Amino acid sequence: MSKTPKIIYTLTDEAPALATRSLLPIIDAYTDSAGITVETRDISLAGRIISQFPDCLSDAQQLGDHLAELGELAKTPEANIIKLPNISASVPQLKAAIKELQGQGYPLPDYPDEPSDDAERDVKARYDRVKGSAVNPVLREGNSDRRAPSSVKSYARKYPHRMGEWQASSRSHVAHMSEGDFYGSEKSALIAADGAVKIELIGQDGSVRVLKEQTPVLAGEVIDGAVMSRKALSAFVAEQIDDAKQQDVLFSLHLKATMMKVSDPIMFGMVVDEFYRDVLDKHAEALESVGFDSSNGIGDLYATIAKLPEAKRAEIEGDIEALYAERPRLAMVDSYKGITNLHVPSDVIIDASMPAMIRDSGKMWGADDALHDTKAVIPDRCYAGIYQAVIDDCKQHGAFDPTTMGSVPNVGLMAQKAEEYGSHDKTFQIPADGTVRVTDAAGEVLFEHAVEQSDIWRMCQTKDAPIKDWVKLAVSRARESDTPAVFWLDAQRAHDAQLIKKVENYLQDHDTSGLDIRIMAPMEAMQFSLERIRKGEDTISVTGNVLRDYLTDLFPIMELGTSAKMLSIVPLMNGGGLFETGAGGSAPKHVQQLLEENHLRWDSLGEFLALAASLEHLGKTFDNARARVMAKALDEANGEFLDSNKSPSRKVGELDNRGSHFYLAMYWAEALAAQDEDTELKELFGKLATELRAKETAIVEELSGVQGQPVDIGGYYHVDGALADAVMRPSRTLNAALELVAKR
Numbered sequence: 001m002s003k004t005p006k007i008i009y010t011l012t013d014e015a016p017a018l019a020t021r022s023l024l025p026i027i028d029a030y031t032d033s034a035g036i037t038v039e040t041r042d043i044s045l046a047g048r049i050i051s052q053f054p055d056c057l058s059d060a061q062q063l064g065d066h067l068a069e070l071g072e073l074a075k076t077p078e079a080n081i082i083k084l085p086n087i088s089a090s091v092p093q094l095k096a097a098i099k100e101l102q103g104q105g106y107p108l109p110d111y112p113d114e115p116s117d118d119a120e121r122d123v124k125a126r127y128d129r130v131k132g133s134a135v136n137p138v139l140r141e142g143n144s145d146r147r148a149p150s151s152v153k154s155y156a157r158k159y160p161h162r163m164g165e166w167q168a169s170s171r172s173h174v175a176h177m178s179e180g181d182f183y184g185s186e187k188s189a190l191i192a193a194d195g196a197v198k199i200e201l202i203g204q205d206g207s208v209r210v211l212k213e214q215t216p217v218l219a220g221e222v223i224d225g226a227v228m229s230r231k232a233l234s235a236f237v238a239e240q241i242d243d244a245k246q247q248d249v250l251f252s253l254h255l256k257a258t259m260m261k262v263s264d265p266i267m268f269g270m271v272v273d274e275f276y277r278d279v280l281d282k283h284a285e286a287l288e289s290v291g292f293d294s295s296n297g298i299g300d301l302y303a304t305i306a307k308l309p310e311a312k313r314a315e316i317e318g319d320i321e322a323l324y325a326e327r328p329r330l331a332m333v334d335s336y337k338g339i340t341n342l343h344v345p346s347d348v349i350i351d352a353s354m355p356a357m358i359r360d361s362g363k364m365w366g367a368d369d370a371l372h373d374t375k376a377v378i379p380d381r382c383y384a385g386i387y388q389a390v391i392d393d394c395k396q397h398g399a400f401d402p403t404t405m406g407s408v409p410n411v412g413l414m415a416q417k418a419e420e421y422g423s424h425d426k427t428f429q430i431p432a433d434g435t436v437r438v439t440d441a442a443g444e445v446l447f448e449h450a451v452e453q454s455d456i457w458r459m460c461q462t463k464d465a466p467i468k469d470w471v472k473l474a475v476s477r478a479r480e481s482d483t484p485a486v487f488w489l490d491a492q493r494a495h496d497a498q499l500i501k502k503v504e505n506y507l508q509d510h511d512t513s514g515l516d517i518r519i520m521a522p523m524e525a526m527q528f529s530l531e532r533i534r535k536g537e538d539t540i541s542v543t544g545n546v547l548r549d550y551l552t553d554l555f556p557i558m559e560l561g562t563s564a565k566m567l568s569i570v571p572l573m574n575g576g577g578l579f580e581t582g583a584g585g586s587a588p589k590h591v592q593q594l595l596e597e598n599h600l601r602w603d604s605l606g607e608f609l610a611l612a613a614s615l616e617h618l619g620k621t622f623d624n625a626r627a628r629v630m631a632k633a634l635d636e637a638n639g640e641f642l643d644s645n646k647s648p649s650r651k652v653g654e655l656d657n658r659g660s661h662f663y664l665a666m667y668w669a670e671a672l673a674a675q676d677e678d679t680e681l682k683e684l685f686g687k688l689a690t691e692l693r694a695k696e697t698a699i700v701e702e703l704s705g706v707q708g709q710p711v712d713i714g715g716y717y718h719v720d721g722a723l724a725d726a727v728m729r730p731s732r733t734l735n736a737a738l739e740l741v742a743k744r
């Protein structure tokens with residue numbers, strides 16, 4: 001490869017973006033001296049918004065579409081991208097970001113909820129491009145390999161995190177539908193030849209409405225359609241509300257409104273409608289007049305009724321308080337501020353919320369600021385059962401023990417917008433009763449569904465090449481780690497039945513002799529993996545895209561306390577590497593803590609692991625010896641970092657994110673000084689290592705000395721760079737020491 005070795009480090013949002021301001025100068029200083037270029041690209045929510053409106057902004061304000069650029073790069077063999085978690089924005093978050101930018105002098109248009117002309121429709125379409133999970137699907141041109149490296153696993157065994165105890169008498173449980181959901185209605189087709197399919201709604205009067213004219217498809221691809229009945233969902237939710245009241249458990253809803261940006265906010269809204277039905281019906285007219293939209297959560301009600309006359313506002317608020325007395329107690333996101341589970345669709349995200357509940361003895365927080373047993377409503381049956389299986393297991397055998405439990409790494413089918421996570425442009429809330437049908441170019445009907453007004457219908461696509469690549473990755477992980485691998489596929493689901501045939505077929509392309517490879521339905525696979533995990537045994541989960549997401553938070557949170565400590569690699573199908581950091585989110589509450597007391601508890605271990613993997617990949621693809629030396633030394637530094645337990649603490653005054661970066665820098669310099677493969681690096685970093693070791697106490701004191709006071713970083717979505725840098729780099733001694741190796 002002739003191009004220069006280059007790593008792209010992404011600038012994102014919230015806690016990881018703040019951490020970057022401290023870590024990146026260290027990475028820059030170290031890689032510069034090894035002749036490796038590290039460039040940044042801004043894929044933050046604010047950056048993505050700005051990139052959509054060049055026509056409204058001054059030259060100085062404009063920013064290129066870095067995400068589109070990286071999407072193209074991901075398809076090339078030289079791609080080497082380190083991707084930190086970013087905000088997948090719900091509508092309330094999007095509006096808040098727009099407002100903040102407007103306040104900073106960016107003349108951006110407001111988000112038009114209900115566009116009334118072409119100009120507004122264009123504005124909405126631009127904003128909708130940055131809404132929800134708009135980043136990951138663009139960059140993920142490969143399948144996913146997420147695991148806890150052995151150094152991390154030993155760390156967790158040596159320094160176990162807190163795990164809430166479980167009682168056999170726990171009343172916590174998962175509630176899901178038994179009919180009328182996506183699971184029950186899924187139909188699937190295997191595409192025979194390249195072409196396109198058409199999605200139409202046939203009205204009861206025979207009228208034809210085109211929902212999507214053309215969806216390109218490739219031979220060997222699997223497409224499926226499924227429908228969520230609004231009536232069935234509402235009836236189910238009404239029953240669950242009554243049942244929660246009767247059983248006296250908290251009511252909670254767990255969806256993925258960020259990633260599933262079209263379907264899940266609608267479902268969220270349907271649950272809000274049902275829970276608050278009496279008040280919403282009584283004040284329907286007033287709420288309509290201020291533009292309340294239940295899919296933005298009950299928080300949107302409080303925001304929009306501010307526009308009503310004081311007396312009306314007070315009346316609605318009073319009616320809600322009265323309703324709470326009748327309804328079951330709601331799980332809370334922030335009991336202190338009165339933020340409920342139904343306030344904002346992006347506050348409770350199933351991949352993180354269910355594991356957190358399981359870690360907390362199966363309980364969630366109530367309005368009384370105490371933990372309580374909970375009904376976890378997960379309407380669709382496709383994956384809900386796996387959480388019930390974990391709950392059953394914990395009730396029977398007690399909490400998992402991080403010091404002895406085995407591991408469940410994951411190989412996830414994800415490339416090219418696979419499955420549900422690529423369905424947004426083919427998801428529709430149905431405008432009228434009728435039949436949705438999908439036809440091929442010859443007009444042949446591939447499948448159809450009877451639908452009613454307001455139902456949610458969606459189509460998913462899964463390309464053949466990613467499936468092949470996924471099977472290959474599963475076999476190679478099973479071989480390399482000598483671990484049994486289970487494909488979590490449910491023969492009862494139309495889509496999975498197609499995949500099972502393909503998996504069985506593609507497995508024959510590989511040498512699987514001596515390997516233990518099985519196919520099991522998700523509930524069964526969960527029980528099997530849990531049984532092994534309790535015996536300290538590892539089992540690779542080989543899953544589709546959604547279970548990839550769910551399991552790579554669930555198991556790390558149980559095993560390591562957080563998914564931030566995961567290695568998360570995406571071997572890109574065209575040879576490049578995408579190195580994601582952790583599997584968790586951007587942790588808004590970490591920013592709050594930083595602002596209040598200047599302590600950032602973000603754990604950058606995911607970034608450290610990703611950087612080592614990225615350097616190793618660079619060393620391989622560019623045959624660059626220095627990158628290999630840097631990678632090996634970083635790997636050793638990561639081991640030392642874990643062994644010495646220099647991860648950030650949660651408490652103000654103790655070592656935080658910035659202090660953890662200092663230790664990483666010191667251990668990395670020491671490892672470079674100790675190696676003999678590259679004498680120039682040995683000498684250079686030897687000086688730095690000596691300096692950092694000598695000044696350790698001074699640096700740690702400078703870093704903890706600033707804590708305990710509120711700080712201002714000039715924004716939330718779009719911070720003031722100089723202010724944020726000053727907050728994140730408060731140690732003059734460390735900054736000066738880095739000059740020893742910085743570009744000269």
Ligand SMILES: NC(=O)C1=CN([C@@H]2O[C@H](COP(=O)(O)OP(=O)(O)OC[C@H]3O[C@@H](n4cnc5c(N)ncnc54)[C@H](OP(=O)(O)O)[C@@H]3O)[C@@H](O)[C@H]2O)C=CC1
Nearest residue numbers: 085086087088258349352562564583584585586587602603
């Ligand atoms: N890859 C991506 O780009 C992803 C982005 N997101 C986005 O992140 C936001 C919040 O998502 P959500 O999933 O609710 O999760 P959070 O960011 O709140 O993470 C869940 C919990 O995981 C722990 N955690 C996660 N990362 C770290 C870290 N590096 N250091 C220490 N603790 C960590 C914290 O747990 P504890 O309670 O133990 O402190 C945190 O409260 C949303 O905007 C979402 O769209 C979400 C998932 C992935």
Ligand SMILES: O=C(O)CCC(=O)C(=O)O
Nearest residue numbers: 088133136258259549583
């Ligand atoms: O893209 C997103 O919104 C979240 C991604 C995620 O949760 C994951 O990949 O684990």
Ligand SMILES: [Mg+2]
Nearest residue numbers: 351549553583
């Ligand atoms: Mg996730």
